[in-house]
Amino acid sequence: xxxxxxxxxxxxxxxxxxxxxxxxxxxxxxxxxxxxxxxxxxxxxxxxxxxxxxxxxxxxxxxxxxxxxxxxxxxxxxxxxxxxxxxxxxxxxxxxxxxxxxxxxxxxxxxxxxxxxxxxxxxxxxxxxxxxxxxxxxxxxxxxxxxxxxxxxxxxxxxxxxxxxxxxxxxxxxxxxxxxxxxxxxxxxxxxxxxxxxxxxxxxxxxxxxxxxxxxxxxxxxxxxxxxxxxxxxxxxxxxxxxxxxxxxxxxxxxxxxxxxxxxxxxxxxxxxxxxxxxxxxxxxxxxxxxxxxxxxxxxxxxxxxx
Amino acid sequence: xxxxxxxxxxxxxxxxxxxxxxxxxxxxxxxxxxxxxxxxxxxxxxxxxxxxxxxxxxxxxxxxxxxxxxxxxxxxxxxxxxxxxxxxxxxxxxxxxxxxxxxxxxxxxxxxxxxxxxxxxxxxxxxxxxxxxxxxxxxxxxxxxxxxxxxxxxxxxxxxxxxxxxxxxxxxxxxxxxxxxxxxxxxxxxxxxxxxxxxxxxxxxxxxxxxxxxxxxxxxxxxxxxxxxxxxxxxxxxxxxxxxxxxxxxxxxxxxxxxxxxxxxxxxxxxxxxxxxxxxxxxxx
Numbered sequence: 001x002x003x004x005x006x007x008x009x010x011x012x013x014x015x016x017x018x019x020x021x022x023x024x025x026x027x028x029x030x031x032x033x034x035x036x037x038x039x040x041x042x043x044x045x046x047x048x049x050x051x052x053x054x055x056x057x058x059x060x061x062x063x064x065x066x067x068x069x070x071x072x073x074x075x076x077x078x079x080x081x082x083x084x085x086x087x088x089x090x091x092x093x094x095x096x097x098x099x100x101x102x103x104x105x106x107x108x109x110x111x112x113x114x115x116x117x118x119x120x121x122x123x124x125x126x127x128x129x130x131x132x133x134x135x136x137x138x139x140x141x142x143x144x145x146x147x148x149x150x151x152x153x154x155x156x157x158x159x160x161x162x163x164x165x166x167x168x169x170x171x172x173x174x175x176x177x178x179x180x181x182x183x184x185x186x187x188x189x190x191x192x193x194x195x196x197x198x199x200x201x202x203x204x205x206x207x208x209x210x211x212x213x214x215x216x217x218x219x220x221x222x223x224x225x226x227x228x229x230x231x232x233x234x235x236x237x238x239x240x241x242x243x244x245x246x247x248x249x250x251x252x253x254x255x256x257x258x259x260x261x262x263x264x265x266x267x268x269x270x271x272x273x274x275x276x277x278x279x280x281x282x283x284x285x286x287x288x289x290x291x292x293x294x295x296x297x298x299x300x301x302x303x304x305x306x307x
Numbered sequence: 308x309x310x311x312x313x314x315x316x317x318x319x320x321x322x323x324x325x326x327x328x329x330x331x332x333x334x335x336x337x338x339x340x341x342x343x344x345x346x347x348x349x350x351x352x353x354x355x356x357x358x359x360x361x362x363x364x365x366x367x368x369x370x371x372x373x374x375x376x377x378x379x380x381x382x383x384x385x386x387x388x389x390x391x392x393x394x395x396x397x398x399x400x401x402x403x404x405x406x407x408x409x410x411x412x413x414x415x416x417x418x419x420x421x422x423x424x425x426x427x428x429x430x431x432x433x434x435x436x437x438x439x440x441x442x443x444x445x446x447x448x449x450x451x452x453x454x455x456x457x458x459x460x461x462x463x464x465x466x467x468x469x470x471x472x473x474x475x476x477x478x479x480x481x482x483x484x485x486x487x488x489x490x491x492x493x494x495x496x497x498x499x500x501x502x503x504x505x506x507x508x509x510x511x512x513x514x515x516x517x518x519x520x521x522x523x524x525x526x527x528x529x530x531x532x533x534x535x536x537x538x539x540x541x542x543x544x545x546x547x548x549x550x551x552x553x554x555x556x557x558x559x560x561x562x563x564x565x566x567x568x569x570x571x572x573x574x575x576x577x578x579x580x581x582x583x584x585x586x587x588x589x590x591x592x
Contacts, residue, residue: 020417026495027418034405035424037465042431045442052441105336108329121578122337125344128574128581130524132542133563136549137343140350140556147346150363179339187585211321240437243526247546261437268441269531278441285438292433 053278060272070279080280082255083263086170090259091238094174099230102182103223106189107215123183131180135247138176139163166256169249173257176244181237185230192226193219232295239284260284344567351375351560358556374561378548381558384565386537387544394459394540395522401464402518403511409465410473411499415485425474428467444531458532459540463522469514472587476510477503509580516577517584523570541566 053070057063074080109119126134141147142162149159162172196219204214220227242261245251251258251266258266260280268277350358352370361367378384412418413425443462444453452458480503488498504511526542533539539547545562552558574581 023416023495024418027412027416027421030408030412030416030495030499031424034409034465034470037405037462038428038431038467040446041443041462041465042434042439042467043427045439045446046434048442048445049438052445104332108333111326111329113326113330113333119333119337120582122340124574124578124581124585125571126340127585128520128524128570129567130526130542130545130570132526132545132549133567134343136545136559136563137347139549140560141343141346143556145359145363147342147363179343182336182340184585187582191586211325236435240435242437246526246530247549264437265440265527265531269444274441274445281438281441285435288435289433 049278050282052275053282055275057274058272059274063275066275070276071283073276074279074283079255079258080263083258083260086256086258087239087260089170090174090177090241091235093171094177094238095231095234098178098181098185098234099227101178102185102230103189103227105182105186106193107219109186109190110193120183120187123186125183126180127183129180131243132247134176134180135244138172138179139248142172163249164253166253169253170257173244173248176248177241180244185234188230189223189226192223196222228295228298232291235291236288239288347560347563350556351564353557355555355557371557374557375565378558378561378565381552382544382548382562383537384541384544384562387539387541388569390456390538391523391540391542394456395519397460398463398522399515399518401460402466402469403515405465406469406514407473407504407507407511408499409470411477411495411503413470413474414477415480416495428470431467432471440527440531447532453532454534454538456538459522459525459529462528463518466518469518472514473507473510476507480506509583512577513580513583513587516573516580517587520570520573520581520584 052063054065054067055063056066056069105123109116113119143149144159144161144164146162148162153159160168163169200218200222201214204218209217238259240261241259242265245257245259245262246265249257251262264277264280264284267273267280346363349366351374352372353361353367354371354373357365357367413421413428447453447458447461450457450461452461484502484506485498488502493501524542525540526546529540529543530546533543536547545566548562549559
C-alpha cells in the first residue's frame with residue numbers, strides 16, 4: 001500500500017498541512033481584536049444607520065418604520081436647503097484658497113532658505129492645536145473690540161462684526177478653518193515636490209526653460225495627482241466640519257454658519273431626531289462616496305501619470 | 308528680460324529676487340500663524356480689569372498670573388486632564404496592539420479569505436465619521452457605555468487605518484529574518500513580539516502619536532457621549548468653560564494655553580514623528 005511504501009512523504013504532507021492550518025489559526029487570532037472593533041463600531045453601524053434613516057426614532061419612544069419619509073423631508077426642509085448651500089459655499093471658498101496657499105507655501109519652503117525649520121514649525125502649530133482652543137483664540141481675536149478690529153482701526157477701517165454679522169460670520173469660520181489646516185496640506189505638497197526628479201528640472205533648464213515655465217510645464221503636471229487628492233479630501237473635510245462652528249458660533253447668527261456637519265448634530269443630539277439626522281448623514285455619505293469614486297476614476301484621465 | 312544675452316546674470320538676479328519675495332511671504336505667513344498664540348499668552352497674563360480698558364497692543368508688566376490660579380478653582384482641570392490622559396493612553400496602546408497584530412497577519416500570514424477581508428478593511432476607511440456618530444451612540448447606549456469613558460475607548464482601540472499602515476510597513480520587512488526565526492522554532496507570536504515589534508519603533512511611535520493626539524484633541528464624540536461634569540475631557544471642559552465665562556478672556560486664554568501646552572511640548576519633543584503623521588493623515592483621507 002502506498003501509505004506503507006512512502007510513510008515519510010505522507011508525514012511531510014500532513015506536516016505541511018498542519019503548519020498551514022496553524023498559520024491560519026494564528027492569522028485569525030491576530031486580526032480578531034481589531035476586527036471586532038471594526039465590525040461593531042464601523043461595519044455594522046453603517047447598515048444600522050441606514051435602517052435608522054428609515055425610521056422616526058427619537059430615543060424616547062420606539063422607532064416606527066416610515067420608509068423614505070425622512071429623505072423626502074430633507075427636500076421640503078428650508079433649513080436643510082440653507083445648510084446645504086452654506087456647506088457648498090464653505091467648500092467652494094475654503095478648498096481652492098487652501099490648495100493655492102499650501103502649494104505656494106510648499107514651493108517657497110522648497111527653496112534653500114535659512115531658518116526653514118522655524119517656518120515649518122510655525123505652520124505646523126495650528127495643525128496640532130485642538131479645535132476648541134483655536135476657537136477660543138479666534139473668538140477673542142475676532143471679537144468686536146478684539147485684535148483684528150483694533151489693527152484695522154489703526155489703519156482707519158471701521159470695525160467688522162466678524163462673528164456676529166450674518167453676512168460675514170461664515171467667512172470668518174472659513175478663514176479660521178483655512179488658518180488651522182495650512183500646515184497639513186503644505187507638508188503633503190512639500191513631500192511631493194521633493195519627489196520630483198532633479199534631472200527633469202535640470203534638463204528643462206538646459207533646454208532654456210525659465211523658472212515659470214519649469215513650474216507650469218513640469219512641477220504642476222507632476223503634482224496634479226496630489227493637487228487632485230488634496231482638493232477631494234478638502235471637500236470631504238468641509239462636509240464634516242463641526243468643532244469650529246459649534247464653539248465659535250453655534251451655527252449662528254441666525255443659521256448663517258450652520259453647515260451640514262453641525263446641522264446633523266443639532267437634529268440628532270439636540271432635537272433627538274435620530275432618524276432624520278441619520279438620513280441627512282446618508283445624503284452626505286452618498287456625496288462623499290461619489291467624490292471618492294470620482295477621484296478613483298478621473299485621476300486616470302486628467303491627471304498626469306507616470307506611465 | 309533685457310539681459311537676455313547674459314543668462315547666468317539674469318538667473319542669479321532672478322533667483323535673488325525670488326528668494327527675497329519667498330522669504331517675505333513666508334515671514335508674513337509665519338507671523339499670521341504664531342500671533343494668535345502669542346496674543347493668547349499676552350491676554351492670559353493681563354489682569355481681567357485691564358482687558359477692555361487698554362489697547363490690544365498693550366502688554367501688562369509685570370504680568371498677572373491670577374487667571375492661571377483662578378482656573379483651577381473654576382473647573383476641575385486636573386480631573387479633566389487625568390480623564391483625557393487615561394483615555395488617550397489606553398486608546399494609543401490598544402490601537403498599537405490591535406493594529407500591529409492585525410497588520411502583521413494581513414501582511415505575512417496566510418489564511419483563507421485574507422485578501423477579501425483586507426479589502427473590506429480598506430472600504431471601511433472611506434466611511435466618514437459623521438455617518439457613524441448616530442449609530443455608534445445607539446450601540447454605546449445599548450452597551451450601557453454612555454457617560455462612561457468606555458464610550459471613548461471601545462470604538463477607538465481598533466483602527467482600519469492603523470492596520471493598513473502597519474500592514475504596509477510589515478510588507479517591506481525582510482523575509483530572511485522571518486525564515487530564520489521559523490527555523491529557530493519561533494511561532495508567529497514569538498516572531499511578532501521578539502523581532503517584528505522591536506524593529507518597528509518609528510512606525511509604532513508615529514501611529515501611537517496620531518492616536519494620542521486624536522483623543523487629546525477630540526471634541527465631537529466626547530460631547531455626544533459624556534454628560535457628567537466629572538467625566539469630561541479637557542476639550543469638553545474648555546468648551547463648557549467658554550459657555551459659562553464667555554467674556555472672561557484672561558481666564559479663557561489661560562485655559563486654552565493650558566490645554567494646548569502638553570501637545571505643543573510633545574510636538575517639540577518628537578517633531579519628526581509628528582511630521583510623519585501629517586503625511587499619513589493625507590493618506591488616510
